[in-house]
Amino acid sequence: MSETPPDSASPAAERRYDVVVIGSGPAAGTVVSGLKDSGKRVAAVDRRRFGGTCALRGCNPKKVLLNAAKVVDAARRSHGVMVEGGNTVDIDWPRLHAFQTSFTDPVPPSRVDQFREAGADCFAGNARFTAADTLVVEPWDVPGGDVPAGDVPGGEVPAGEGGAAPITLRFEQVVIATGSIPVPIDVPGKERLTLSDQFLDVADVPERIVFIGGGYISLEFAHALLRADREVTILEATPHILDPFDHVLADRLADRTRGLGARIECGVKLTAIEDAPDGSLIAVAERENGADGETLRISCDAVVHGAGRTPAVESLACDAAGIDCDEQGVTVTDELVSTSNSRVFAAGDCAGLGHPMLTPVAEAHGDAVVQAILTGTPAAPNVSPLPSAAFTEPELAAVGLTAKEAEEQGVAFDLLEADIGTKGALRKRCEPCAGYRLLLEPKTGKLLGAHLLGPDMAELINLFAVAMKHGLTLADLVAVPLTYPSLAAEILQDAFDQAEQSASTGASKAGLS
Structure with a gap:
């Protein structure tokens, strides 16, 4: 917890912390929670409503919309085959939006409560560095949910409330976890x-x-x-x-x-x-x-x-703290430490390592930063293998290398691929758009990459990520008794049969061209 601060209404108000975390998304939340009971004085700052992009303006609310699309699509695909009236099912967008806000509205007060329960002080406003160990939290005038500086009032972060004067925060260490913003598009209009x-x-x-x-x-x-x-x-x-x-x-x-x-x-x-x-x-x-x-x-x-999106670091005035940045974000070592100011860590979308802008990456970064702060020994985050998905309907999911990447890197591979839209599991769903492409290490059969298209593939890709994490082969996966009939069983058996046939013919790349 912080020491007793001076009058926060004064422009010279100053508070001292061991760690200041800028941001309140998954990377920031992992750091704040990880420092609970550490005895360190922690502050969290965000210029927008607490919760971060994923919970408030990205993945989670968008998934509500996509779940509705999934329901409608299934009804329409099945019309005249399994059900009648499926072609009349539609999305009621105002009602769907209201349902979506039932997930997002509780996030800011819940996140502030979470941070405070972890012992952190919360500040609403724009953070701007003024020295290597100092930043100012000041009013932010952009409408649409941004807030003025000061303590977060009443556990919430509504626009127009909070302290109106800038507040100076001094820190021993700072974690920049400000996420990303849309890439500027500079065209007329x-x-x-x-x-x-x-x-x-x-x-x-x-x-x-x-x-x-x-x-x-x-x-x-x-x-x-x-x-x-x-x-x-x-x-x-x-x-x-x-x-x-x-x-x-x-x-x-x-x-x-x-x-x-x-x-x-x-x-x-x-x-x-x-x-x-x-x-x-x-x-x-x-x-x-x-x-x-x-x-x-x-x-x-x-x-x-x-x-696309770009790291949200421009408003921080990083130069004033001697923090080097480029188009990838804060310039950091593999251990997420600023290369120019050792007090500074960066995590999530704004860490300049070129990692994908995904929530699991941000959380892995946060874990690495926590361990570095607690032990004094920085360590690189563990972000591989990293599954990802486009939650379209059907879904496109991936983990590991694509064929193009393997070829560019000179990595030898066997390719197993098939259109499975006419096979049992997908035909039962009336979904003809489905397929897979698996990359295997030629001599061992270990997975180098898995790429799936079809319903619920965002779930199934996790099986392949676990296999890659533990160095399992396609034969290892097929040897596991799986539920039947299921997509996993059907894809694995189909791929294994291809691999066996390829081995018998001595082909260097198995599958379809």
Whole structure:
């Protein structure tokens, strides 16, 4: 706990802490909880409502929308085959939004309570470094949930409440866990862009939406909106959606998404957002194929930013503390220690190690920082193998190397792949869009990578992550009695049969071309 502070209304108010944590998402939460009972004086600072992006503006609320899409999609796929009336099932977006907020609204007070129970003081406002061991928490004037500086009032962080004067915090160590923000898109009309977290705040959604970027943010939103019968367009600058997922399966998912009614344009770049005479918008894009590039003009009601995120460190004034940063975030050692200020750790999306911006990574970073603070011996976080998923419907999931990555790194592999949409487990679900691609070490049969497309693959990929973690072979997995009939049993047996056939023919790469 902190020592008794001076009058916090004074501009010179100062408090001293052993550890200050900037942020309140999964990395920050892991650090604060991990320092409970350590005897250290801890403070937590966030410029927005406590809880972080994942819980409030990202994964968790978006998953509520996608669960609705899953229900609707299953009903529609089954219409005329297993059920009647499935094609009339639709998403009630205002009701769905209300259900979504039932998960997000309790987060800020709960997170503040969690931090305080761990012995941390909580401050609402923007942190700005003023020296190598000092930062100021000051008012933040951006609307939409940001808050002024001061102690968090009443366990909540509503806009317009809290102390109005800057507060100085001195620290022995500081953990920068500020997460990420959308990558700036600098085109004429950029002020008309809707950010993904703003989109989650909308109680109802317009009829025509253009998504900029073809990553998981855009695809997941698109799959919810398509089941709500909205008109969706996705503009992606690269040749494939969902890079760096396996391109073969990602392309199959793109075809499935087009089949749901989406327009997907790859190899195009947004150049402007214009107002239309009727009050709607026009997204202007150029097809990037040289001097003869085609101009696309797409009428819509909203243009949503889904073109990636960047570390949220710019507002921290890191230079004042001698903290080096680059486009990947805070420049750190493999052990998450700043290379230029040894008092400083960075964790999660803003740690400049190039790790994926995923919640399990942030939590692993937080664990490593806690151990370094408690023991004085920094250690690298354990973030491999790392499964990931796009929660579309069907889902695309991955762990380990893709075939492209293996080839680029010169890693030998056997490839096992199949379209399983006509096989029993998927046919019973009326889902033809399903497949797998497995990469095996040629001599040992150990898994190098697993890539799955189909319903519930975000769950099944965890089996392959465990296998990779413990160095299991495909034969080891097949030897385990699994529930039957199930997707896991069907995929593993199909892949094992392929491997056996490949071994008998002496092929260097098993499977389909």
